[in-house]
Amino acid sequence: MAKQIKWLVVASMAMGLVFSLFTFTLFKESRGYAQYHSQSLMNDTSHLIGSFQRKQEVLQQILQTRTLTQVQVDLIREDSYTLINYYEDYNRLAMNLDRYENTGYSIAEAAFVTEAVFNRKIAEIQETDNAKIKLDNEFLEKVEFLTAFNERCLHTLGKHVRGFVITDTSVETTEEREELSENGIKEDFWVEILKRLDREAFEKQRDLEMLVD
Numbered sequence: 001m002a003k004q005i006k007w008l009v010v011a012s013m014a015m016g017l018v019f020s021l022f023t024f025t026l027f028k029e030s031r032g033y034a035q036y037h038s039q040s041l042m043n044d045t046s047h048l049i050g051s052f053q054r055k056q057e058v059l060q061q062i063l064q065t066r067t068l069t070q071v072q073v074d075l076i077r078e079d080s081y082t083l084i085n086y087y088e089d090y091n092r093l094a095m096n097l098d099r100y101e102n103t104g105y106s107i108a109e110a111a112f113v114t115e116a117v118f119n120r121k122i123a124e125i126q127e128t129d130n131a132k133i134k135l136d137n138e139f140l141e142k143v144e145f146l147t148a149f150n151e152r153c154l155h156t157l158g159k160h161v162r163g164f165v166i167t168d169t170s171v172e173t174t175e176e177r178e179e180l181s182e183n184g185i186k187e188d189f190w191v192e193i194l195k196r197l198d199r200e201a202f203e204k205q206r207d208l209e210m211l212v213d
Helices: 002-065 070-096 107-127 137-160 177-186 189-203 205-210
Strands: 067-069 132-134 164-166 171-173
Touching: 002 067, 002 070, 002 137, 002 164, 002 171, 002 177, 002 189, 067 070, 067 107, 070 107, 070 189, 107 132, 107 137, 107 189, 107 205, 137 164, 137 189, 177 189, 189 205
Parallel strands: none
Antiparallel strands: 067 132, 164 171
16 A cells, blocks of 8 residues: 555656646747747837838928939838838737737738839830939929828837837837846737727728829
8 A cells, every 4th residue: 555655646746747848848939939020029129110111201202303213112012011020920829819810901001002103104214214203293292292101101100119219200219128038928019009000091092092093
């Protein structure tokens, strides 16, 4: 009887050790998963803010000069795809985590519209030897709308982002940036950014679609 009790104690201790090791392994994997995605999230969010700011500068230059160059179109396309890639990556992650799923008009679709507007216009320059094309009032009205829309999106980012302070011309990190690089994916701010940018796009859906009609 004593041997049986001793064996049960040893078996229980062994099972406890195995369970502890298993739990610790899961904890390490979960922590590593969070750190990996958190670091990527903060880097990608910084890049996203910068792309919105650069696009704002380019759009304002176009309005001031009333002209359009291929270089400007290339920059707008690059910034649009920064937004599209960010949205696709983190919207997919949010869906996988059951934290957000958008079934309506999205900010990514708005980015595709922005790219299309300028791609169509710059096609005219390919038929000439000019380095730039002059813009008429009708197209400049489209640029004015996209400038205002981009500014609204920047304002939305500024309200809901964490780890950064957005100024008119730059983005500065805050003290919590380092902490968020460890566990930011567990927070709600990045999901809220997706929601709010989608809302901005949804509210202007008809106006955006009319730009390419």
